[in-house]
Amino acid sequence: xxxxxxxxxxxxxxxxxxxxxxxxxxxxxxxxxxxxxxxxxxxxxxxxxxxxxxxxxxxxxxxxxxxxxxxxxxxxxxxxxxxxxxxxxxxxxxxxxxxxxxxxxxxxxxxxxxxxxxxxxxxxxxxxxxxxxxxxxxxxxxxxxxxxxxxxxxxxxxxxxxxxxxxxxxxxxxxxxxxxxxxxxxxxxxxxxxxxxxxxxxxxxxxxxxxxxxxxxxxxxxxxxxxxxxxxxxxxxxxxxxxxxxxxxxxxxxxxxxxxxxxxxxxxxxxxxxxxxxxxxxxxxxxxxxxxxxxxxxxxxxxxxxxxxxxxxxxxxxxxxxxxxxxxxxxxxxxxxxxxxxxxxxxxxxxxxxxxxxxxxxxxxxxxxxxxxxxxxxxxxxxxxxxxxxxxxxxxxxxxxxxxxxxxxxxxxxxxxxxxxxxxxxxxxxx
Numbered sequence: 450x451x452x453x454x455x456x457x458x459x460x461x462x463x464x465x466x467x468x469x470x471x472x473x474x475x476x477x478x479x480x481x482x483x484x485x486x487x488x489x490x491x492x493x494x495x496x497x498x499x500x501x502x503x504x505x506x507x508x509x510x511x512x513x514x515x516x517x518x519x520x521x522x523x524x525x526x527x528x529x530x531x532x533x534x535x536x537x538x539x540x541x542x543x544x545x546x547x548x549x550x551x552x553x554x555x556x557x558x559x560x561x562x563x564x565x566x567x568x569x570x571x572x573x574x575x576x577x578x579x580x581x582x583x584x585x586x587x588x589x590x591x592x593x594x595x596x597x598x599x600x601x602x603x604x605x606x607x608x609x610x611x612x613x614x615x616x617x618x619x620x621x622x623x624x625x626x627x628x629x630x631x632x633x634x635x636x637x638x639x640x641x642x643x644x645x646x647x648x649x650x651x652x653x654x655x656x657x658x659x660x661x662x663x664x665x666x667x668x669x670x671x672x673x674x675x676x677x678x679x680x681x682x683x684x685x686x687x688x689x690x691x692x693x694x695x696x697x698x699x700x701x702x703x704x705x706x707x708x709x710x711x712x713x714x715x716x717x718x719x720x721x722x723x724x725x726x727x728x729x730x731x732x733x734x735x736x737x738x739x740x741x742x743x744x745x746x747x748x749x750x751x752x753x754x755x756x757x758x759x760x761x762x763x764x765x766x767x768x769x770x771x772x773x774x775x776x777x778x779x780x781x782x783x784x785x786x787x788x789x790x791x792x793x794x795x796x797x798x799x800x801x802x803x804x805x806x807x808x809x810x811x812x813x814x815x816x817x818x819x820x821x822x823x824x825x826x827x828x829x830x831x832x833x834x835x836x837x838x839x840x841x842x843x844x845x846x847x848x849x850x851x852x853x854x855x856x857x858x859x860x861x862x863x864x865x866x867x868x869x870x871x872x873x874x875x876x877x878x879x880x
Contacts, residue, residue, distance in 0.1 A: 452806050453871055454864035458609060462602045462863045467584040469598040472528055473566035473591040474521070476629030477512050477541030481525040482564050482601065484534040486626055487545055489605060493612045495547035495624070500537055503625075504544040508638040511629070511677070511782035512541050528587070544639050545626040549611055555620025555878045556649035559831075560870060561824055562604035563630035566593045572854040579857060594856040596656040596845070599863055601626065603654070606867040611874060620878040623648065625827075632677055633785035636823035640830050650794060650877050651831040651838040653824035654866060656845040659817070662859045664810045664844035665802045665869060668795030670788075672840070673722065673748040674755035675821035677783030680766055682706075682730075684775040686739040696737025697774045700730040703741035706769035710745065713761045719750030721758050748821060752786045788825035790814075791837035794877075798839060801872045807865035808844075815842065843869070 474482055483499070491497055513521075518541050525535055543564070571577075571585050571592040579585045586592045593599075604624055611622060625644060629635030645651060660666060682703045687696030707725050715721050723745065730741035747762055749755030763779065770777035799813040828838035845862035849855035 452864070453610065453868045454606070458606055458867070459864045462606045462867070463860050465602040465605055466598050466860065466863065469601055470579055470593045471584040471587055473586040473588050473593050473598070475568050475591050476565045476631055476634055477509065477543060478518070478521045479543040479564045479628050480522055480535060480538045481528060481530040483538045483543040483545055483626070484525065484531040486564070486601065486605065487534050487537070488531050490545070490547040490608055490624070493608055495549055495608065497545065497547055499545045500542035503546045503642050503644050504542055504638040505641040506542060506638070508641045509541070509629070510634040510637065510784060511632050541628070543628040544635070546644050547608060547624040547626070549615070549622040551615060551618045551620060551622070553619040557621045557623065557647050558650045558874060558878050559623040559625055559645055559648045559652070560604070560607065561625045561627055561651070561653040561827060562600045563597045563627050564601045565597055565629050565631050565635070566591050567595060567631050567852060569594045569852065569854055577855050577857065578848065592854065594853060595631065595851045596858050597630065599656050599858055600654070603863050603866045606863065607870050610867055610871045614871065618874055618878055622874055622878065630823055632783040633675055633821055633823040634783045636826040637784065640826045645827050645831050646834060648831050649836045651827050651836060652798070652870070652873060653822070653827065653840045654843055654870070655840070656843050656858050656862055656866070657847050657851065658842050660842050660844035662844050662846045662862055663808055664812070665808045666812045666815045666842040667799035667802060668790035668813060668839045669815045669817070669842055670790055671815060671817045672785070672787060672822045672825060673720065673750060673820065674752040674787040675746055675748045675783070675785050676755060676759045676781060677746045678744070678762070679780045679782050680743040680745065681778045682741040682770060682775050683778065684737070684739045684773070687737045689735045689737055693737060697739070698737050699741040699775050700738035702769045702773035702775045703728060703730055703743055705772065706743070706766055709765045709769065710762055713758060713765065716749065716754045716757055719754050721750070721754050722748035723758055723762060750787065755787070785821045785823040786825040786829050788828040788838070790828070790839035791832065794837040794839045797877065798841060798873055801876050802869050804872060805865070805869050807868050
């Protein structure tokens with residue numbers, strides 16, 4: 450079986466990946482990344498849409514403050530961004546859709562690639578390959594610790610491979626470069642802008658997730674629906690010794706809420722989760738705390754189960770606030786659905802992967818829990834409109850687990866991903 454990715458393209462993807470890793474940008478800050486992705490796609494001959502043409506600004510969740518957005522824009526200006534394209538992505542509108550029209554009849558096929566890094570400080574020590582090879586993140590507390598630098602590079606590699614083989618393709622192919630997958634914040638804004646409303650086949654992919662190099666999973670149905678919430682309890686400060694009765698204690702309200710949140714009954718229909726990851730309150734030992742801030746998430750095996758956990762959590766938060774006479778403000782800063790891949794597309798993609806020389810093991814289905822993913826927004830929209838969708842896993846050996854400061858993946862998995870996705874375009878759009 451012939452490998453479809455040449456040495457030049459493989460080397461190009463490694464170069465892209467290492468540059469993106471070194472210049473890690475987290476959700477809605479992918480301004481430098483987008484400013485480099487767009488002109489490359491344009492140079493290949495793709496039709497491009499970006500920013501407000503592919504994103505609904507009001508549907509974004511967890512957008513950084515204007516101060517952070519402006520500061521990062523200045524950083525991108527000084528760190529290798531394409532200065533002609535950079536202004537187009539100001540303000541966190543960093544989505545891009547590249548379209549290849551083959552001028553032959555056929556379906557519309559879309560692939561999604563996420564671009565964002567995480568707010569994690571990368572390990573700067575021997576034994577960590579990006580550090581030893583000089584491409585560890587320049588940005589303090591920002592790191593590609595989930596492989597999205599690889600995903601973006603795979604998207605660029607696929608773009609080149611598709612254009613090089615345009616005469617063998619039919620129909621229309623869309624490449625979706627998405628911001629802010631981490632925290633499940635970015636997909637909804639692109640879905641609501643209609644980027645997949647004409648799509649017949651949708652494929653999202655991820656490197657690793659515990660699957661080793663040389664293996665491929667055509668359909669992962671283990672993603673949990675989720676809601677991310679930022680909560681602020683607002684009370685009244687007073688002297689804890691002199692006038693405690695005049696205070697309204699946000700700290701005690703928040704503490705009581707935490708205990709009650711973990712007491713929410715589980716759901717009999719499937720797995721459910723809740724976690725309070727951050728709780729911060731108070732300013733001094735002799736002051737009734739006027740403010741407590743909390744970050745929490747709910748998850749469910751299905752969207753319905755997550756809706757149940759979320760509604761129970763909101764009841765707890767409001768009840769704790771009422772009990773202590775404080776106000777509570779809740780902001781939903783991320784959300785994703787559950788979604789089952791389309792059976793026929795999974796079967797077809799598994800058969801396609803069997804033809805790739807990169808894979809020694811191909812599995813059609815996996816139900817292993819894999820956290821949450823906002824690609825499910827695209828999947829559900831495509832299926833609602835009569836199309837088919839799946840989420841596949843390209844195996845990659847990892848130096849450490851996802852979201853770990855020593856995370857790194859096997860760069861040999863990138864040509865494997867391009868190979869199978871290119872084969873899927875040949876097969877699905879020529880049926």
